[in-house]
Every structure is written in structure tokens, then in C-alpha cells.
Amino acid sequence: MGGTHLHITAWVLGLILFIIALVLYKKSSNKPATIVHMILRLVYLFIIITGGLLTWDYIQGYSMPILGEVIVKALAGLWIVVMMEMILVSAKKGKSATGKWIQFLIALIIVIILGFFRLPMGFYF
Template identity: 50%
Template sequence: MDGQTHLHITSWVLALILLGLTVWFDRLGKPKIGKVFHMILRLDYLLILYSGGSLIAVYFANAGGAMLGEAIIKSLAGLWVIFAVEMIAVRAKKRVSAKSAWIQFFIAIIIALVLGFGRLPMGILPLN
């Protein structure tokens, strides 16, 4: 596991913490604090996209066949996670039900984690 992988894992763990804080402060009725955490979360998306983009670039340069296909699917699932996180944060701010966004979030994150940690060689626990 290299520095790119560490940066990527750190950035999405930070995103999950920021999502929790955003939703929590919005539910507590403190929208200004929730908005601050939401804006920091949006900045963290850039870090996630940068680190994920650098990881997929390595797969495009070095991998072929099934690994490249799985890396593309993992990238799409990662983007899906970001979209679901944003939907959850926006719906929490508007005090609208986010049930469908949470379902999408869990489906997408399971796909991304299984491919990222289990299948792809730059993950932590490759099954190959």
C-alpha cells in the first residue's frame, strides 16, 4: 500500500466524519455549524477525486484486462458514494427524508469497499 492509497483512505474517512457532523448539527437545529461542515465536506470531495484519480491513473498505466475493468467499476461506485453523501447532506439540511440516499450510499460503499480492499491489487487485502 503506497502513499496514494493512504491519502485516498484518509480523505474518505474524513468525508464520513464530516457527513456525520453535518447531519448531526442539522438535526440539532444548528444550521450554520452544519453548513460549515458541509462546505468542508465539499472541499474534501476534491481531495477524494484527486487521490482516486491518481489511483485509477496507475491502473490505466500498469493494469490490463479484468483489473482495469474492476478499477473503472470501483471508480464509478466511488463517484456514486460521493453523490449519495451529497444527497444525504442536502436532504438533512432541508429536513427531508433521506432514506433512498442512505440506501444508495450503503450499496455504493459496499461495492467500492469490496473492490477497493478485496479485489484490486492496490488495496489492503487483495483476494488474488
């Protein structure tokens, strides 16, 4: 369960840094935004590593159909990281990111439902 807490903590930190970088880019504070964005990229690594370790734990301890949901959650988690990066790059360039936001929200809903409510290492198991 410790890995789960580390993964959730990494995600919370990542989302906070994402919001800060986004706000700074919107205010045209590019240098501070770039610094926060670079720190966020390091946090992405922690998110991906802890997520990979959790996925490995599931592979070791569970069988189908749980593994199908684990794979979908892992792919949706990577999708979120990619969309966060693309949204920030769009904000930096001053371009619209509506489609990216929609994808981000869809992937986030998938991850929350699978991670907290469906899979055994979530809140309800």
C-alpha cells in the same frame, strides 16, 4: 502505495465530516452544519483527485479484467460522494433520504469489496 494512504485518509476525513454535518443538521444547528458541509465539499475534491490518480495508476500498470473492476470502483466512489451530498441536502431541508441511504450503502459495499479485497493496491495484495 502512498497515494492509496492519502486516498483512504481523505475518505475517512470525509466520512467523519459527513457524520458531523448530518448530526448538526438533525439538531437544527444550520450555521455550524453549513460550515462543516462546506469543508466537506473541499474534502470531496481531495477524494476525487486522489481517486483519479489511483485510477490512472491502475490504467498505467494493469490490464483487463482488473481495469473493469477499477472503473466500477471509481464510478461507485463518485456515486458515494453524490449520495453524501444529496443526503446532507435532504437533512438540511428536513426531508426523508431513505432511498439515498440505500444507494449510499450499496455503493459503499461495492467500493470496500473492490478497494480492499479485490484490487491489487488493497489490503490482500
